Amino acid sequence: MVEIHPGIRENPNATKxxxxxxxxxxxxxxxxxxxxxxxxxxxxxELFPDVMTGAHGVPAEKxxxxxxxxxxxxxxxxxxxxxxxxxxxSVKAALQRSRIFEDADPGWRSILKSHYGAIALGExxxxxxxxxxxxxxxxxxxxxxxxxxxxxxxxxxxxxLFFPHEYCPKDRQFDWAHKAxxxxxxxxxxxxxxxxDLFMARSATEIAVMLTFAFETGFTNMQFLGLAADAAETGxxxxxxxxxxxxxxxxxxxxxxxxxxxxxxxxxxxxxxQKLVDIAIARAWRIFGVLTGPAMDxxxxxxxxxxxxxxxxxxxxxxxxxxxxIDLGLDLPWYWEKMINEFDYQHHAYQMGLWFWRPTxxxxxxxxxxxxxxxxxxxxxxxxNDTFGKAWDVIIDxxxxxxxxxxxPETLPIxxxxxxxxxxxxxxxxxxxxxxxxxxxxxxxxxxxxxDRWVFEQEPTRYRDHMSLVDRFLAGQIQPPDLMGxxxxxxxxxxxxxxxxxxxxxxxxxxxxxxxxx
Amino acid sequence: MALFPVISNFQHDFVxxxxxxxxxxxMDEVAATAAHHSVxxxxxxxxxxxxxxxxxxxxxxxxxxxxxxxxxxxxMETLEFIFCDA
Numbered sequence: 349m350v351e352i353h354p355g356i357r358e359n360p361n362a363t364k365x366x367x368x369x370x371x372x373x374x375x376x377x378x379x380x381x382x383x384x385x386x387x388x389x390x391x392x393x394e395l396f397p398d399v400m401t402g403a404h405g406v407p408a409e410k411x412x413x414x415x416x417x418x419x420x421x422x423x424x425x426x427x428x429x430x431x432x433x434x435x436x437x438s439v440k441a442a443l444q445r446s447r448i449f450e451d452a453d454p455g456w457r458s459i460l461k462s463h464y465g466a467i468a469l470g471e472x473x474x475x476x477x478x479x480x481x482x483x484x485x486x487x488x489x490x491x492x493x494x495x496x497x498x499x500x501x502x503x504x505x506x507x508x509l510f511f512p513h514e515y516c517p518k519d520r521q522f523d524w525a526h527k528a529x530x531x532x533x534x535x536x537x538x539x540x541x542x543x544x545d546l547f548m549a550r551s552a553t554e555i556a557v558m559l560t561f562a563f564e565t566g567f568t569n570m571q572f573l574g575l576a577a578d579a580a581e582t583g584x585x586x587x588x589x590x591x592x593x594x595x596x597x598x599x600x601x602x603x604x605x606x607x608x609x610x611x612x613x614x615x616x617x618x619x620x621x622q623k624l625v626d627i628a629i630a631r632a633w634r635i636f637g638v639l640t641g642p643a644m645d646x647x648x649x650x651x652x653x654x655x656x657x658x659x660x661x662x663x664x665x666x667x668x669x670x671x672x673x674i675d676l677g678l679d680l681p682w683y684w685e686k687m688i689n690e691f692d693y694q695h696h697a698y699q700m701g702l703w704f705w706r707p708t709x710x711x712x713x714x715x716x717x718x719x720x721x722x723x724x725x726x727x728x729x730x731x732x733n734d735t736f737g738k739a740w741d742v743i744i745d746x747x748x749x750x751x752x753x754x755x756x757p758e759t760l761p762i763x764x765x766x767x768x769x770x771x772x773x774x775x776x777x778x779x780x781x782x783x784x785x786x787x788x789x790x791x792x793x794x795x796x797x798x799x800d801r802w803v804f805e806q807e808p809t810r811y812r813d814h815m816s817l818v819d820r821f822l823a824g825q826i827q828p829p830d831l832m833g834x835x836x837x838x839x840x841x842x843x844x845x846x847x848x849x850x851x852x853x854x855x856x857x858x859x860x861x862x863x864x865x866x
Numbered sequence: 867m868a869l870f871p872v873i874s875n876f877q878h879d880f881v882x883x884x885x886x887x888x889x890x891x892x893m894d895e896v897a898a899t900a901a902h903h904s905v906x907x908x909x910x911x912x913x914x915x916x917x918x919x920x921x922x923x924x925x926x927x928x929x930x931x932x933x934x935x936x937x938x939x940x941x942m943e944t945l946e947f948i949f950c951d952a
Contacts, residue, residue, distance in 0.1 A: 697880050739908040762882035775880035783944035
């Protein structure tokens with residue numbers, strides 16, 4: 349009988365008669381991941397250049413107090429991930445013959461398409477970012493956590509490419525799960541611009557703060573929880589299990605940023621940390637506004653909506669994230685109230701842009717403005733009918749009277765030189781649309797808000813040379829210079845261009861109302 | 867004559883638009899071009915009104931018959947198009 353020291357347990361995988369003993373993880377973890385050393389052949393600055401670590405001059409020993417709240421070992425990680433993968437893939441296989449794809453509301457299919465196209469390859473970008481933390485993270489714990497995070501993000505990209513792939517023969521818009529980031533489609537440009545800024549072109553510490561803390565803790569972790577619940581509500585258990593599988597990874601590796609912020613703040617770098625957080629939240633909010641806002645308030649069928657996008661943002665993002673910021677000793681971003689004010693209108697404006705410029709999308713946006721939907725919007729956003737409703741009234745009038753050509757785009761919207769999304773706000777009787785221009789080195793830039801312009805002003809050389817879709821059009825890069833030329837430039841082939849999700853069937857309700865009134 | 871892009875911020879519309887006009891266009895002609903993309907599209911027509919042009923945030927409108935080339939408007943400057951009494 350092998351005598352086992354307290355704290356040592358028998359290896360459950362060992363074969364009988366060859367018993368091995370393992371220490372509890374807590375007894376060896378700290379020493380095993382103490383991987384800092386004193387380099388002899390190069391200087392520390394050469395091994396960990398500040399430009400790659402983003403340590404802001406905080407020396408290596410100060411980073412050694414970094415204590416990741418979630419600890420795992422490689423065997424534990426592999427075992428859990430294997431179970432997660434098996435779960436997601438087996439649900440997919442079991443439901444292979446279900447008719448959810450055919451039977452789901454077209455608005456739900458649009459959510460899937462927009463999600464996959466905007467997110468799948470963004471996961472690869474996040475994998476590269478995690479790899480940078482793995483190599484250049486100044487704290488051993490950060491490097492260890494990021495190693496797992498890197499593998500997480502690889503898994504997420506693979507899953508979110510594989511799952512939509514089976515739909516490609518049924519609907520070629522699903523091909524954009526892989527295609528979107530390789531195209532010049534405007535939403536693809538917007539996603540690339542944001543993720544290049546927050547994930548790809550940043551140091552390890554900046555990534556810890558901007559990707560894992562601001563973007564993941566602040567937004568995606570919560571958003572994925574909501575999305576998984578919405579999928580289950582809609583009956584799409586395949587997507588629900590996929591998203592849940594991803595979210596559980598997110599909630600772990602999103603914790604890389606918190607301890608990094610603590611180290612920065614403790615070493616007199618609060619202002620630098622605050623700026624990174626402020627920039628990242630500003631940029632993440634725009635992506636959520638255009639992607640999740642219309643998905644929740646317009647594309648999700650009315651009977652499946654649990655809460656409005658505004659309610660979701662207030663409860664989960666503001667409520668939860670405010671506490672996380674304050675607990676770490678950070679301040680709320682200077683624009684916090686302005687951002688919260690945008691919850692009332694920005695995503696409604698994006699929705700109108702998405703629907704009106706629908707041929708430029710890889711998914712079919714649902715209008716989401718049936719009379720019942722409008723009642724719901726008015727209840728959730730008092731004044732909607734007097735503002736956004738006024739503009740939709742004109743669109744609906746054109747559709748009812750057989751003038752669909754008046755609902756087709758003929759020119760380009762001006763896109764923000766930061767978010768790369770249309771500069772838009774409240775129409776109708778609450779009209780408050782405004783350009784926030786900036787003259788920088790002789791070039792006139794346009795921004796959607798004071799917040800977007802502020803981000804640019806923090807580091808103009810980072811952003812100044814990027815050409816928005818409108819800049820490219822004016823530079824003659826889009827030929828012929830018309831809608832068809834623009835669609836070709838964006839890579840949208842026939843059969844891929846977006847159109848109304850419901851084939852305009854929703855307009856019938858208005859036709860009937862008018863007939864009844866006559 | 868030269869093509870001249872301006873940005874239309876049209877009263878009651880929800881988005882800024884790229885509008886190509888010509889340096890020889892009068893402000894009324896510039897307004898008509900901008901209106902083509904907004905009025906009857908997402909903005910209800912107001913037939914008894916005229917559409918005047920001003921710089922974003924300015925109180926004064928440009929004279930209706932002023933030609934674009936005669937003003938100091940820059941390419942890609944944002945102009946507001948406002949319904950006014952005729």
